[in-house]
Amino acid sequence: MKKMKKYLALLTMGVLGMSVLVGCGGSDVSGDLGDNAEVNVSSNGDAITFGTNAEFPPFEFVTSGGVIDDFDGIDMKIAKQIADDNGMTAKIENMEFDSLLIALENGQVDAVIAGMSITDERKEAVDFSVPYYTATQVMIVKEDSDIAKASDMEGKKIAVIQGYTGEECVKNLGYEYEAFKKGTETILELVNGKCDVVVIDSATAQKYVKDNEGLKIVEDSSVFENEEYGIAVKKGNAEILDKVNASVQKMLNDGTIATWATEYSDAE
Numbered sequence: 001m002k003k004m005k006k007y008l009a010l011l012t013m014g015v016l017g018m019s020v021l022v023g024c025g026g027s028d029v030s031g032d033l034g035d036n037a038e039v040n041v042s043s044n045g046d047a048i049t050f051g052t053n054a055e056f057p058p059f060e061f062v063t064s065g066g067v068i069d070d071f072d073g074i075d076m077k078i079a080k081q082i083a084d085d086n087g088m089t090a091k092i093e094n095m096e097f098d099s100l101l102i103a104l105e106n107g108q109v110d111a112v113i114a115g116m117s118i119t120d121e122r123k124e125a126v127d128f129s130v131p132y133y134t135a136t137q138v139m140i141v142k143e144d145s146d147i148a149k150a151s152d153m154e155g156k157k158i159a160v161i162q163g164y165t166g167e168e169c170v171k172n173l174g175y176e177y178e179a180f181k182k183g184t185e186t187i188l189e190l191v192n193g194k195c196d197v198v199v200i201d202s203a204t205a206q207k208y209v210k211d212n213e214g215l216k217i218v219e220d221s222s223v224f225e226n227e228e229y230g231i232a233v234k235k236g237n238a239e240i241l242d243k244v245n246a247s248v249q250k251m252l253n254d255g256t257i258a259t260w261a262t263e264y265s266d267a268e
Contacts, residue, residue: 046087046088046089047083047088047089047090047091048082048083048086048088048089048090048091048110048111048240048243049091049092049093049108049109049110049111050079050090050091050092050093050109050110050111050112050113051092051093051095051100051103051104051108051109051111051112051113051114052071052075052076052079052092052093052094052095052100052112052113052114053094053095053096053097053100053114054071054073054092054094055097055161055181055182055183055184056073056114056115056183056201056204057073057183057204057207057208057264058073058074058203058204058207058261058264058265059073059074059075059114059115059203059204059229059264060072060073060074060075060076060113060114060115061073062094067079067080068080068090068091068092069092071092071094073264074133074257074260074261074264075113075114075115076092077260078113078132078231078248078251078257078260079092079111079113081247081251081256082231082243082244082247082248085243085246085247085250086243086247093108093109096162096163096181097114097161097162097163097164098162098163100112100114100116100232101122101125101126101232104126104232104233104234105125105126105234107234110233110234110240111231111232111233111240111244112126112231112232112233113231113232115133115135115201115203115204115229116229116230116231116232117135117165117201117227117228117229117230118131118227118228118229118230119165119227122232125235126232126233126234126235127232127233127234127235127236127237127241128230128231128232128233129230129231129232129233129241129244129245129248130230130245130248130249130252131228131229131230132228132229132230132231132248132251132252132257133203133228133229133257133261134226134227134228134229135201135202135203135226135227135228135229136201136202136219136221136224136225136226136227137165137166137169137199137200137201137202137224137227138199138200138201138202138205138217138218138219138224139153139197139198139199139217139218139219139220140187140190140197140198140199140200140205140208140209140215140216140217140218141190141196141197141198141215141216141218142190142214142215142216143214143215143216145196145197145216145218147196147197147218148218149218149220149222149223150173150220150222150223150224151223153170153173153175153196153197153199154175156175156195156196156197157178157194157195157196157197158170158175158176158177158178158195158196158197158198158199159177159178159179159180159185159186159189159190159195159197159198159199160177160178160179160180160186160198160199160200161179161180161181161182161183161186161200162179162180162181164200164201165201165227166198166199166200166201167179167199169199169223169224170199173223177199178195183200183204183208186198186200187208187212187215190215191212191214191215197218202217203261203265205217206265207265231244231248
């Protein structure tokens, strides 16, 4: 599980044309998302603004001297390449995950790239790019934990990140949980013995386990299905979607995203 090869293999399958898989779900994006505002990027615009939640390594995180200002990660490399391919400058708006699709609807950002799983519910509110990464939900526990499958979480103290797919998965299982704003907060709870398990996306789980001694990853493919990440744009905005798709497809075809995934997953 701790090896990235499995996820690169899944990614390769996606490059070869694997159809979009149905993930565990996502945060509720239905209802009032605010006043409809026109996206302010034209076909010859000089900037494209991406919304993200920079709390999701190795996809997006804050560091000194990042790819775009102080923002780094696989998604930031993708965002910069999309901008470069279209003669634009990439700008980043960092915000809470739950606010991203609202900001997109209101025209505050032109696209959202945040390790966001493509779900039927989200597709009702936004348009998604072609999938660029395949992952799944996993459980992070202490090395001496007796949790070996998802059903073992019943009666345990479960931590999730608010708005992430992991929260929806645990909710669908019918288990009680506590939601936090940041992944680092959930890991701190686990390390300090204040919770028993954290449910989170696989690639980010690998990073947290690598950085925190005494933790391990537990999988349960019978409960947690594969899911694919996509870049969200405002529904009906074909201009931006076409630009994003052309660039992403090129990066998938030439292996660029797979290379970045390896680099960031192997980085200390």
